[in-house]
Amino acid sequence: MAETYPWQAELWQQLAGRKQHAHAYLLHGPQGIGKRALAERLMALLLCQNPQGLQACGQCKSCMLLAAGSHPDNYVLEPEEADKAIKVDQVRDLVNFVVQTAQLGGRKVVLVEPAESMNINAANALLKSLEEPSGNTVLLLVSHQHSRLLPTIKSRCVQQACPLPGQAQSLQWLATALPDCDEQERLELLTLAAGSPLVAVSLQAQGVREQRATVVEGVKKLLKQQVSPSQLAESWNAIPLLLLFDWFCDWSSLVLRYQLTQDEEGLGLSDMRKxxxxxxxxxxxxxxxxxxxxxxxxxxxxxxxxxxNRVLLLEALLVSWSALPGQR
Structure with missing residues (x-):
C-alpha cells in the first residue's frame, strides 16, 4: 500500500471516514506533500473487497491485483512523458474505461495526476465523465497547481485542500528520511523546498546544497567584479534553470522586504543575508x-x-543583477 505521512492523519480520517463517497475528488496543494500517496491509499480502500475499518485489507483478490499493477477496475491517467500535457486521446481512452462495467463487481477508480497537465481539449473531454460517471466510478484528481484547472473541472469535484505540514513536524520526519544530514542542513533543505518535506528529500538527492553554494559564491564574485556575467553564465551549465530563477526571485523579494521593513530576521538563509x-x-x-x-x-x-537560449538568458539576468547597486 502507498506510504502516507504523519501530517495526513487527520485528512485521512476525514476522507476515508465518509459514509458515502463522492463520484469525484480533487486533492490539491503544494508539490511534495504526499498527495499522490494519499490518493493511492484512498484508491486501495475504495477498491478493497474486505476493508478493515478505514484501511484496505491488503489480502483480498482486489488488493492483490492492485499491488501487482493489474487491477482491471483501476485506471491511472498521467502524461505519457514527464512534464508534458495529458492529451485528448488519452482522456478518450479513459472515458471508454469509465463506461464499462466493473469486472470485479465493485467500484471502478480512476486516478488523474497532475490534473492541471490536461490541455483544454483533454479537460473538456473529461467533463461529461466527471458530471455523470457511469456505474460505481470514483475519479481522484491530484493537482499541484489548482489555479490552472478549468472552473468547470473544479466545480464537479469535492475539493480537498492538502496543507503543508508545519516546520516542526516536517523536520521530525526529515530526521528519519535524511539521517546523514544534521539539523541545520535539514532546515536549509526544507527552506529551499518552500516547506515541502518530499521536495526537500529530492533536493538533497540532486545535490542542491552544493549547487546553491556554487551559485552564491558566483553572485558574490559578480558583485565584487571578480567575474563577468558571461563567464558566470557559462559556469552554471549544470544547474537547473528553474532552480536559478527560483533563487533569484526569492533574493529579489528579500531585498524588497528588507527595504520596506528593515527587519533583519527576514533576510532568508544565512548564505546570502549580507x-x-x-x-x-x-x-x-x-x-x-x-x-x-x-x-x-x-x-x-x-x-x-x-x-x-540558456546562456543568453542567464547573462541578461546577471547583467541586470550586477547593475543593481549604486542605482538609487
Missing part, C-alpha cells in the same frame, strides 16, 4: 521591482518549457 542587505541598501526600489518583474516573467517561460 548580500541581500547590501543590495537593499545600495539599490533603488524601482530597479529592484523592475528586475523582479523580469525574473517572474522569465520564470514563467522556463515553467512553460519555452525554447530559451
Amino acid at each position: 548580500v541581500v542587505q547590501y543590495l537593499a541598501q545600495k539599490s533603488g526600489q524601482d530597479k529592484v521591482l523592475g528586475i523582479q518583474d523580469w525574473i517572474l516573467a522569465q520564470r514563467q517561460k522556463v515553467l512553460a518549457k519555452a525554447n530559451l
Whole structure:
C-alpha cells in the first residue's frame, strides 16, 4: 500500500471516514506533500473487497491485483512523458474505461495526476465523465497547481485542500528520511523546498546544497567584479534553470522586504543575508521591482518549457543583477 505521512492523519480520517463517497475528488496543494500517496491509499480502500475499518485489507483478490499493477477496475491517467500535457486521446481512452462495467463487481477508480497537465481539449473531454460517471466510478484528481484547472473541472469535484505540514513536524520526519544530514542542513533543505518535506528529500538527492553554494559564491564574485556575467553564465551549465530563477526571485523579494521593513530576521538563509542587505541598501526600489518583474516573467517561460537560449538568458539576468547597486 502507498506510504502516507504523519501530517495526513487527520485528512485521512476525514476522507476515508465518509459514509458515502463522492463520484469525484480533487486533492490539491503544494508539490511534495504526499498527495499522490494519499490518493493511492484512498484508491486501495475504495477498491478493497474486505476493508478493515478505514484501511484496505491488503489480502483480498482486489488488493492483490492492485499491488501487482493489474487491477482491471483501476485506471491511472498521467502524461505519457514527464512534464508534458495529458492529451485528448488519452482522456478518450479513459472515458471508454469509465463506461464499462466493473469486472470485479465493485467500484471502478480512476486516478488523474497532475490534473492541471490536461490541455483544454483533454479537460473538456473529461467533463461529461466527471458530471455523470457511469456505474460505481470514483475519479481522484491530484493537482499541484489548482489555479490552472478549468472552473468547470473544479466545480464537479469535492475539493480537498492538502496543507503543508508545519516546520516542526516536517523536520521530525526529515530526521528519519535524511539521517546523514544534521539539523541545520535539514532546515536549509526544507527552506529551499518552500516547506515541502518530499521536495526537500529530492533536493538533497540532486545535490542542491552544493549547487546553491556554487551559485552564491558566483553572485558574490559578480558583485565584487571578480567575474563577468558571461563567464558566470557559462559556469552554471549544470544547474537547473528553474532552480536559478527560483533563487533569484526569492533574493529579489528579500531585498524588497528588507527595504520596506528593515527587519533583519527576514533576510532568508544565512548564505546570502549580507548580500541581500547590501543590495537593499545600495539599490533603488524601482530597479529592484523592475528586475523582479523580469525574473517572474522569465520564470514563467522556463515553467512553460519555452525554447530559451540558456546562456543568453542567464547573462541578461546577471547583467541586470550586477547593475543593481549604486542605482538609487
